[in-house]
Amino acid sequence: MVNLKDISSVGVGTYRMNVDNEIHFQAIKTAVEAGYNLIDTATNYQKGKSEELIGHFLKKYPEFAGKLFIISKAGYFPPQTLQSSDFVNYVNQKAIEKAEIEADFAYSLDPNFIAYQLESSLKKIGREYLDAYLLHNPERLFQSKNLASTTYLYQAIERAFKFLEKKVVEGKIRYYGISSGALFDPSKEESIDFEKLLSMVKSIQENHHFKVVQFPFNFKEQAALQKNYDQQSLLDLIHKNGLIAIGNRPLNMNDNGMEFRLVTHEKSLEAWKEEDAQNCLNDLLTQVESRIKTLTNGNSSSDDFEPMVLLKKHYTHFYAAEAVETFFQKHLLPFLQLIYEEETSLIEDVVQTVKDHATCYAHKNQTTKTKAFLKQEDIPLKSNSVLTACDAYLNHFHLNHILVGLRKPQYVMALEGAFTKLM
Ligand SMILES: NC(=O)c1ccc[n+]([C@@H]2O[C@H](COP(=O)([O-])OP(=O)(O)OC[C@H]3O[C@@H](n4cnc5c(N)ncnc54)[C@H](OP(=O)(O)O)[C@@H]3O)[C@@H](O)[C@H]2O)c1
Numbered sequence: 001m002v003n004l005k006d007i008s009s010v011g012v013g014t015y016r017m018n019v020d021n022e023i024h025f026q027a028i029k030t031a032v033e034a035g036y037n038l039i040d041t042a043t044n045y046q047k048g049k050s051e052e053l054i055g056h057f058l059k060k061y062p063e064f065a066g067k068l069f070i071i072s073k074a075g076y077f078p079p080q081t082l083q084s085s086d087f088v089n090y091v092n093q094k095a096i097e098k099a100e101i102e103a104d105f106a107y108s109l110d111p112n113f114i115a116y117q118l119e120s121s122l123k124k125i126g127r128e129y130l131d132a133y134l135l136h137n138p139e140r141l142f143q144s145k146n147l148a149s150t151t152y153l154y155q156a157i158e159r160a161f162k163f164l165e166k167k168v169v170e171g172k173i174r175y176y177g178i179s180s181g182a183l184f185d186p187s188k189e190e191s192i193d194f195e196k197l198l199s200m201v202k203s204i205q206e207n208h209h210f211k212v213v214q215f216p217f218n219f220k221e222q223a224a225l226q227k228n229y230d231q232q233s234l235l236d237l238i239h240k241n242g243l244i245a246i247g248n249r250p251l252n253m254n255d256n257g258m259e260f261r262l263v264t265h266e267k268s269l270e271a272w273k274e275e276d277a278q279n280c281l282n283d284l285l286t287q288v289e290s291r292i293k294t295l296t297n298g299n300s301s302s303d304d305f306e307p308m309v310l311l312k313k314h315y316t317h318f319y320a321a322e323a324v325e326t327f328f329q330k331h332l333l334p335f336l337q338l339i340y341e342e343e344t345s346l347i348e349d350v351v352q353t354v355k356d357h358a359t360c361y362a363h364k365n366q367t368t369k370t371k372a373f374l375k376q377e378d379i380p381l382k383s384n385s386v387l388t389a390c391d392a393y394l395n396h397f398h399l400n401h402i403l404v405g406l407r408k409p410q411y412v413m414a415l416e417g418a419f420t421k422l423m
Helices: 022-034 045-060 062-067 085-093 111-125 138-143 150-169 194-204 234-240 274-295 306-314 321-343 345-376 385-396 409-413
Strands: 010-013 038-040 069-074 099-102 105-107 130-136 173-179 210-216 244-248 252-255 258-261 401-404
Touching: 010 022, 022 045, 022 409, 038 401, 045 062, 045 111, 069 111, 085 111, 099 138, 105 138, 111 130, 111 150, 130 150, 130 210, 138 150, 150 173, 150 194, 194 210, 194 234, 210 234, 234 244, 258 345, 274 306, 274 321, 274 345, 306 321, 321 345, 345 385, 385 401
Parallel strands: 010 038, 010 401, 038 069, 069 130, 130 173, 173 210, 210 244, 244 401
Antiparallel strands: 099 105, 252 258
């Protein structure tokens, strides 16, 4: 078992990692072998396939099972498509209390629900215990149509904490805690009073196992540092009470309503030439233009079709690889399939190359924006922005741990072996 003081400063955040993706498996392997022993997941990440990825890894490499500090979280009710008949029967039989938020979107801190989720997490991860189990964004209760009230929120949290103390005694978890974007932050309507949580756990048990506090932290989101009530910040309270502070979403920032990711991509762009990107786009446009002319006897051009107009407009302006993927999947590919029908293979290669170039543009734009941001904030750039950010959050702002979405082996390598623990 990993002692709290032996957890690596950086951990693997698996929000975007999935058992079906071999690269994600390799990323976990690379990270663990490099000495990152903290892994964060949740019952709802990737519809449960993030927990399955960790289970798959431990099945293949059981020697690491006792050498990792694994955190999971519960609270989100599974959507109907993921509910087994067993689960539905259990919910009915136990009359589980749930907060209805939207159609097919509910939340619950009912101990019977957490019990079910915990057993499912243990099964998927394939271990007898978890190192920490967290209540996942309890502030969601405020959005509910049937159960939104401050009194209910604290009652539900207290019941859940009491239940989790029992699970510690049973050996199913070692510690418990909370993951939330609304802790001790009076600027938020749904703020959760952290001092109240502290007195709650102390009254449940002097020697409690409430140890882990997770919250968003990056150069733009620093509510955890704000001195609030009695001139204390969330981080002050965490440190003063011997808890551990874990920052999440370290690179995903919100800059005046604009989401952007603090990443630089110099290495992957070294061999990329913008001229090739333009030639490749022109090649695709020429082919599609000719196809449209043939199909419409010369009466239409590509400018009459929105996906083609959008491609020309956004090709050089994407800001994230995910946006490129969404545009191709939702707009461009369905249109091309429509006009090429059985002959899509004619343009498959050029479309893939255009997509790769669009991704390079997105990476170039991210790099430019990240550098401009760091310059404007007067933050010196180390060999890359991830190292820069982790170093600042840990050594300047004194968080105990940072979760990074290390979903590719090269993302692990970019940390250059820093922030690890030897196993
Ligand atoms: N997101 C949330 O709302 C949230 C909430 C609670 C907890 N958490 C926890 O915190 C963890 C971290 O947050 P996050 O996954 O949202 O993202 P993050 O660590 O802030 O950003 C990771 C993303 O940045 C990009 N990237 C580019 N170069 C990178 C590099 N060298 N190293 C790492 N990333 C690089 C990757 O995007 P591409 O691969 O797409 O290029 C990667 O998916 C989560 O996985 C989860 O465990 C997250």
